[in-house]
Amino acid sequence: MSSPSTTAPSASWWRADVHQDRRPFLLARNRITKAFRAWFDAQGFEEVETAALQVSPGAEAHLHAFATEALTTAGEVSPLYLHTSPEFACKKLLAAGEEKIFSLSKVWRNRERGPLHHPEFTMLEWYRARAPYQVLMDDCAALLALAAETAGTRRFDFRGMICDPFATPERLTVAQAFSRHAGVDLLASVAADGTTDRDALAAAARDVGIRVAEDDGWADVFSRIIVEKVEPRLGEGRPTILCEYPISEAALARPKADDPRVAERFELYACGVELANAFGELTDAAEQRRRFEIEMDEKARVYGERHPIDEDFLAALEHMPEASGSALGFDRLVLLATGARRIEDVLWTPVA
Template identity: 30%
Template structure:
């Protein structure tokens, strides 16, 4: 039997004894209290002697004969309680001694300040509220210093509840995410956008280049896919004369997993009638500036540099260090022409990038290598120039896109839903936004010509027939909506 199994058996024995003496933690339905640990710390000096309830997870314990000091954590902060044997009955004292770090405890007592100046609660009543049957990796704290109880990345990702218990950064990320989503909604509602929900199960999952997850619809005996994008159903709504729409929802892409990609993730998409690419850039800039200011108190956002496991954690703007980078969302984003950036960072010329054959020859003859891996760029498997251009973007340009930037002018072959650029044959009215070398948004002047859109879908179907299982399907229902008329539209996806 492993040590963990032994510990579980010991704790099960303690649970049985708690039940015997009338302190079954799982029989408790509620323990009302309104105070947070932070508030108690801030107000105890003005409220000494006041009787209050408090509850939380036991995260530290110091026994001193017939008394004990414990810290209870409410998730955000910890507060000290003081228990004397003479202040509670025999059964309660025994129950206290049957508790372990990681258990939840509710107490009632009087606020006071210890001789060392720490705000505390002298307990007169206690009630066990849960029994942890496993050893919880509690972080240790001494003054302002803290040591995390869990550093194994695999365990953190497999058992997120342990990550939240032990790592303040994980909790902060979860809280920040919630505040960001709320702020995003507030922005779009203020701009006159209508929030909608569109189908997750689709017969033709389109709007992005990705493999799908499939499912069977029993009621209709129908094969369906989980959506990979929100785009096509949102544009149907614009065809119905709703001029501004947005959706925040889950999408599912059956592809690789890394610290940059997850098969299931949240996507924001928004569409605005009578708007173009310039309007979309302005919306993105305004959105990031407004949300950063609302959530972090400033358009200047401090970001921890990426760790080996890929974590990036946002924090406030005070006290920068060498381990951090500061992003300024208060100024206009840098604008970068895609082809010009590839030429600048790869050494290839405009002539080299004028055709697939020229590009392949230049890469081979000049022995162009990946600056990170040192390996030669393999272009043999690329079937069209657009795909190769986007590969060159990833290798040579993305590492230089640290500050907020828009990369503009994407190839026609890889942009089946974006309008053609009338001034640049073979390219489209499309941009992608980058921060810290990562693509964070993708935007178009949307195609509203149903004939052009059909031809693009047909080209994608030819790619699919040639073996590209991420090529866009033919969506006749969407084309029918487009044939009913959609105004010129700008659209953007962030996620």
């Protein structure tokens, strides 16, 4: 599909000339939506709708939510949030007995706006009870190819990078990616029990030209190396599945059975764009609480705020079966499949 020129700001998306430029992308979006629903139906999944209003929007340090409040008829106030993901609700459905579910949900994330970020966007999430997380790698590859086929393209082309969406994705561990693209031995800074050595990683980062601030923690340095050295090289030529994240960077994932330093977490990349984030799901409620508290302590340190912990979610986790789940940024995938240049080009009504 050709890429029309769309440079007008989102405030004028309703102008007829702007809409006509964007319309081919939007119609392709509809076709991809229908194709994905048909794919999940053929795989035996049930589509679920989750409530957008939640008592907790998530418990990750660097995710920011939109807050609101509910009023009773007596005027009593209860704080609520627009969810940043349908994850907690979907896992409660797994605890309730659902086996294979997917959701195409609107989600909201604050402090995010740019060519690949929008405050309101669509998240495709799917969960398989009693399935290893490697199965989700195959799911991701199938959905990438289906999006390209439905949009009528043979390749993704974004920011000077080309990716073949029909090629078998490369599987690369985070440690391998740090070594290959940054020249850093990542696991040298991770102990056998998963604890991290900030000074060791900071020294390695400085050696390869990464700026490190005095108050940066291990996670800050890790993120800076990923963003500056690793992500721009992923998904070039063919998709990349970046797997086995350090356990400290996978708050909702279970440890890898043969190496507790790393977790059953992977991300899918094409043309340097992160498309999906998947886990072998953690089902230990006590461990999940501990990780949530660590995340909220970090959020308080960096941003001076905390989100409440969803106690109902932790209670449901006690009943949830072993499962694997993935979250895919649907708008980003549509952007790559259609040849759009920015996320607003593939949203029917962008936020002003």
